[in-house]
Amino acid sequence: MLLLGQACPSLAAGPFDGKSFHGRIAYSCDGNHNDPDDWASSPMALAILAQFGCQQNLVHFDYNSILNNNFPVWEHQHRQTVMEAARRFGYDARLFFDCQQDVDAAVADLVRHINASSADNPLYFVIAGPMEVPARAIHMSNPIKRRFVYCISHSSWNDGFSARYDFPVSKRSIIESGVQWVQIRDQSLLSTSPYPKSREARDADRLPGLMAPMEAFAPYRWLERPDRDDWLFLWQQFIVSGRPDASDAGMIYFLLTGDEQATPEKLRQLFEGNLPPPISERQVIRLEAENFVELVGYQPQYRKDRSISHRLFVRPVGDAHSARLATRVDQPYMAFRTLYDVAIRYMAGQQPTVFELQIGGQESEQVTAPTGSGWQTVRIPAVQIGRRQRMVLAVHGAPVAIDYVELRRSDSSTLAADPPTASPAAGPATGHARFAVTEPLDDPAALPGQVIVGGKNPGYLKINGGRPLFLTGPDNPEDFLYMGELQPDGTRAGGGQMEIIEFLGQAGVNACHMLMFRMQRCNIKDEGDDTHCPFINHDPSQPLNEKVLDQWDGWLRELEKRGIIVHLEFYNDATDVERMGWVLDSNGRLHPDEERFVRGIVQRFRHHKNIMWGIEESANKLPRTWLKHYRALSRLIAEVDGHHHPIVHSLVTPETKERDIHPDRVMSSDLRDAPHVRVITWLHIPPYGEDFEAQHRAYLKYAGMDADRFVRMKNETEYHRIDRRTARVQNWACIFAGMHSLEANWNVSRQDRRPRAIDGGIALRFIERTNWHRCQPHDELATGSTRWVLADPGREYLAYSYDADGPMGLRQLPAGTYDVLWFDTVTGRAVEQQVKVDTTGDVLWPVPAELGPEVALRARAVPKD
Secondary structure (H helix, E strand, O other): OOOOOOOOOOOOOOOEOOOOEOOEEEEEEOOOOOOOOHHHHHHHHHHHHHHOOOHHHEEEEEEOOOOOOOOHHHHHHHHHHHHHHHHHOOOOHHHEEEHHHHHHHHHHHHHHHHHOOEOOEOEEEEEEOOOHHHHHHHHHOOHHHHHHEEEEEOOOOOOOOOOOOOOOOOHHHHHOOOOEEEEOOOOHHHEOOOOOOOOOOOOOOOOOOOOOOHHHHHHHHHHOOOOOHHHHHHHHHHHHHOOOEOHHHHHHHHHHHOOOOOOHHHHHHHHOOOOOOOOOOOOEEEEEHHHOOEEEOEEEEEOOOOOOHHHEEEEEOOOOOEEEEEEEEOOOOOOOEEEEEEEEEEEOOOOOEEEEEEEOOOOOEEEEEOOOOOEEEEEEEEEEEEOOEEEEEEEEEOOOOEEEEEEEEOHHHHOOOOOOOOOOOOOOOOHHHHHOOOOOOOOOOOOOOOEEEEOOOOOEEEEOOOOEOOOEEEOOOOOHHHOOEEOOOOOEEOOOHHHHHHHHHHHOOOEEEEEEEOOHHHEOOOOOOOOOOOEHHHOOOOOEOHHHHHHHHHHHHHHHHOOOEEEEEEEOOOEOHHHHOOOOOOOOOOOHHHHHHHHHHHHHHOOOOOEEEEEEOOHHHOOOOHHHHHHHHHHHHHHHHOOOOOEEEEEEOOOOOOOOOOOOOOOHHHHOOOOOOOEEEEEOEOOOOOOHHHHHHHHHHHHOOOOOOOEEEEOOEOOOOOOHHHHHHHHHHHHOOOOEEEEHHHOOOOHHHHHHHHHHHHHHHHHOOOOHHHOEEOHHHEEEOOOEEEEEOOOEEEEEEOOOOOOEEEEEEOOEEEEEEEEEOOOOOEEEEEEEEOOOEEEEEOOOOOOOOOEEEEEEEOOOO
16 A cells, blocks of 8 residues: 555535536537537537536537538538527527637637636536647647646547547647546447448538438437427437437536436436436546656557557557656546555566556555556555545556556545544544544533644643644645635635645645735734725625635635644734724723624634634734733633634744844743633744754744743744755754644745645654654754654654664663654655664664655554563
8 A cells, every 4th residue: 555544535526516516618529520420419518518507607619620621511510500509508609619610719719718727717628529629729828727627538539549530639739738638438328329331421512311220319219309399409410410429418417427427318317307416436537548648658559449448558669668657636526535446457468567656756556567468457456546646657677558547446445534443653644534533522612523732731732532633734825815816795716725725635734824814004014905804895894704704614614624724813913903993992802893803703613623713923023012902812712712722822033034023022921821822833933044953953942932831833934045855854853843833934825835845744644653742852862863852751752864874873762672663754655663672771773775864763662561
């Protein structure tokens, strides 16, 4: 297995949830040459969309798209059919483009819709004809937008591969452009007659005759209803085309249901009002080899052989003995993350071949392919694969042809998402498993599975009734809730929030930070934006905007599904709401508008398990007199919350180069008597770049402040230019200071910063296999290549090195037997050993050869019998 852990529960995997369609739809088809099947498929596709009530989601439809050949009579017939279907089923005629009349307009319209795509508004492009028109548009579009475009196909002919037709463009031109390619099975179940061998009637002068026998039309006979004029129209298109073939329309049926096996009977049920619910997850996803984005040492090959999937495979080129296929796995109706049995279909040979499968940059899995002859299949069981993860299939030894890689839901993926038993030393958790309840509740007032502070002061973060927590993740983008274009109702569009949420889940981190109030009008540094608030008309004297809160609630819910704790902070740094009249009254009570704001927010979101309330970022930028105001805020939050979600106070360090700490210099010691605040986080901890020892000492300084009173976090190391390795080692320096580690320099709205979050997710996999919450810094125990140590002396020891060039060691290790977990902090590769220490003293253990110089270890004492 590549990764340990349980299957993640299903999320909303497809674009259609049974009520509404998320995104837009474009459609491209031919119908003017070669085969008249589109004369029936095009109106059927439009009718299917209408049956689901999704007409408004269709933004583009082009037809007659064979540019290098044309039968004018066919072109005219298809145009009449398409436009009549558009009229009957309620579409705007301006969405439709005849490529024989104005292909440039069709291409320009497609470019416009591609460029409008985003994670929140993807484009699903159904390609029911040749690739030339789609390719023109895609190659003229903004490359950054292409990753939000899903191109759907089912036919090798449409894809540009045929023994009897000359195509100027194949699907490879589109796949390599950066779109997401979705190849579903051939929709031949909707074609109830084989292609006729005689094509003499298919010419430019006349329509095709009735070439299929009438009995072949029987599966669609239910459409022949004189009392249902629209149905009768569809039936007549089958007759005119001479073919009972609506196969291209099967792609629309798939898009709205996730079902790759549309049949005439399923269409009948749909048209009679029995809308099928969309599947929650596809059980089988076939990735055709020729559809991998990267083909290194391979090229596509068409062969007229029905035993080959879509009659296409990839064959090795050259004499290289190491080749690979690579792509990002992103398919509609795919589980967010689950276990799959992976099948690789290949052409066996007489020389040995080894397949190496790697998912998301994690440890790879190898399997030796049996030798022999003919097409064979080799399987790798129970591989954990997440949506949008990168898949690399490397081929070592004798290169072989590959037909496809198939993902089939593993039997083990039906296990409960939350393990039946767990302990602080259990394997890494993902998604809902992080909120698993595995023991009696710690706090009956808190929600089962909610994040809480457990134990007496200083306490530790944990799940109520579950495992302890170590938090790591990005502090930025702090304006997450306000990214995108402001809409008339106050919500945001096109900000990419869902794409960021999905990335965080894939990266494996478990925390993030966001701000709810960033108004400039009351910011002492004149920062922020007066639209960055959740009030009606952005007026703090008005009620909260329920549309905005609905949108926030949806994002928080999606973060919770992915196991992400949200440090949800009320006020931006340097915010002084007293400037706009929100002052305490003579009895120390909040201004009514501020109380309404805070009370409304807490009431709205307290049902989430993944909330930690923040009061104000860098609160000590305001004077000491504000302590009374902060105390009133924390008291109200705790009172309204009722579930004991942690309340966090945020402070900036006095060393900040921004020199914006208030001269009163409020510090954590000034908050010790704040009864509701149990977590302190620090911002602008001094940066030391590649001087990792100095950086570790800086983290130790703030981790030690009031360590007997508060859980300690870090949300920001002061900005300085660093590379990925420096960010990674700095994170470990914070971990080994005994402090939770969020980081503003991991701004995941920037693609170049995302590798830092991925490294944070790798670190979390190690920490979740330790009792980090019980350990304290003990760097005096380091010897050999070990740099820093955390220890629960006599029970568990954690050691780390960023430059191990020899054995790692621990001083004064008690005699006994230890389970040792070695962990490569770059790759996530783990090695487990059991070692015996005969006498108490210093020990040195060689780093396993397969691990790099950045390495951590956990040595846990094995209890004596």
